[in-house]
Amino acid sequence: MEAAATRTTAGDDGGSGGVSAARAERVVKAYGEGETRILALNEVSVEIARGAFTAIMGPSGSGKSTLMHCLAGLDSVTSGRVWVGDTELTGLNDRQLTRLRRDNIGFIFQSFNLLPTLTAAENITLPMDIAGRKPDREWVDQVIETVGLSGRLGHRPAQLSGGQQQRVAVARALASKPAIIFGDEPTGNLDSRAGTEILEFLRRSVDDLGQTIVMVTHDPTAAAYADRILFLADGAIVDEMTAPTAEKVLDRMRGFEGRGRTS
Numbered sequence: 001m002e003a004a005a006t007r008t009t010a011g012d013d014g015g016s017g018g019v020s021a022a023r024a025e026r027v028v029k030a031y032g033e034g035e036t037r038i039l040a041l042n043e044v045s046v047e048i049a050r051g052a053f054t055a056i057m058g059p060s061g062s063g064k065s066t067l068m069h070c071l072a073g074l075d076s077v078t079s080g081r082v083w084v085g086d087t088e089l090t091g092l093n094d095r096q097l098t099r100l101r102r103d104n105i106g107f108i109f110q111s112f113n114l115l116p117t118l119t120a121a122e123n124i125t126l127p128m129d130i131a132g133r134k135p136d137r138e139w140v141d142q143v144i145e146t147v148g149l150s151g152r153l154g155h156r157p158a159q160l161s162g163g164q165q166q167r168v169a170v171a172r173a174l175a176s177k178p179a180i181i182f183g184d185e186p187t188g189n190l191d192s193r194a195g196t197e198i199l200e201f202l203r204r205s206v207d208d209l210g211q212t213i214v215m216v217t218h219d220p221t222a223a224a225y226a227d228r229i230l231f232l233a234d235g236a237i238v239d240e241m242t243a244p245t246a247e248k249v250l251d252r253m254r255g256f257e258g259r260g261r262t263s
């Protein structure tokens with residue numbers, strides 16, 4: 001997105017002046033050896049713009065999760081290079097990677113991943129509490145307001161609906177102002193109304209709070225909330241779309257199937 005560079009992004013505090021929040025250069029990820037060797041990523045190069053919402057789509061096994069994990073420093077690459085902001089991940093040791101993830105990256109998973117004994121408020125600030133960082137109260141309050149959790153802060157996860165639990169997870173991801181948030185099917189376990197709410201919060205966090213988001217999804221309706229969609233097939237980016245609509249996404253996916261690109 002052109003406008004992204006001029007926005008005040010949530011990650012500006014710790015980041016650089018560049019427009020890319022993350023970058024992969026000729027990334028190869030191979031699993032196994034010899035005949036069983038699988039190229040999950042085959043020379044993938046991509047740039048993720050700051051302050052933009054990017055979706056990653058593609059058939060099952062096309063490499064979506066692998067790409068997300070490599071960009072987020074959750075998985076090592078076989079060859080190629082990866083940056084988050086100005087920091088090159090490839091070459092960092094485990095301790096440095098852990099710290100980089102802790103300080104710069106937020107995660108939202110399909111299965112909320114909240115601690116059952118903590119209240120919503122405690123879950124939201126947990127990563128910062130563990131890191132010994134003082135939450136920016138004003139920002140955290142703004143995030144809580146944005147995701148509509150103000151009346152539920154004292155509730156434990158079991159006292160919240162799935163949609164509300166995912167809102168807590170979204171607030172937790174946003175609270176530390178990460179340079180980038182990665183979501184792996186964040187609406188996969190929600191009914192369509194709760195899913196829509198979460199997608200609207202994610203969209204608003206990009207538009208109003210300047211957040212950068214990368215989301216893996218199978219769902220054309222979810223992907224249509226993004227500014228840009230990357231389409232993966234057989235470990236390579238085969239197409240992309242800007243300003244998507246669910247209809248355009250469905251059409252494009254049908255085109256891939258017609259060309260035998262599903263695995």
Ligand SMILES: Nc1ncnc2c1ncn2[C@@H]1O[C@H](COP(=O)(O)OP(=O)(O)OP(=O)(O)O)[C@@H](O)[C@H]1O
Pocket residue numbers: 031032038039040058059060061062063064065066067
């Ligand atoms: N730990 C692993 N060991 C061996 N092969 C793996 C491993 N993780 C992924 N793969 C393989 O790499 C390829 C890409 O997997 P990946 O999970 O990235 O696909 P995906 O597009 O996210 O799929 P899905 O939509 O089903 O989640 C697949 O062929 C998969 O079997």
